Amino acid sequence: MKSPVFILFLTLFAISLNAQVTQAVIASSGGYNINGNVSLSWTLGETVVPTFKTQDGTLALSGGFQQNLLVTAVEETINEPAKIKVFPNPVTVTLNIQFDAPVDEEITLYMLDSQGRMVKTDIIEPASTVKELNIRDLPGGVYFLRLSNGRNLNVYKVVKL
Secondary structure (H helix, E strand, C coil): CHHHHHHHHHHHHHHHHHHHHEEECCCCCEEEEEECCEEEEEECCCEEEEEEEECCCCCCEEECCCCCCCCCCECCCCCCCCCCECCCCCCCEEEEEECCCCCCEEEEEEECCCCCCHHHHHHEECCCEEEEEECCCCCCEEEEEEECCCCCEEEEEECCC
């Protein structure tokens, strides 16, 4: 009697794990292009890694090259009418920070590594619309770009290749 119950338990456990894990891709090279309503994504040297999602699909933990690497504001509190763009992402040499209107006051820029250690700092001068940040000297990995004007703070996730 114990053996069928154990097999049933093991089967249900395996099915529940399979329902929560999807496959993603890690690759040595690849690309992504959009033309009108058509998008093309490709990779070389694919290795499959799991992607874990919550039941409602609002949170995903994954790894791999073919992930959504768009800049996402982790925390955004700068109350300026200007929109902030951080690009390209992923980046290799120069990260651009672009404002759609000149900034009113000095903004301090901090680049933090994934452990929260400050690895680079700089200033964005008043009346600037673009700041180029050279990150050639940083090793590849995930970084957080913090923009602060003293009372407000924006944080952006940046991937350095």
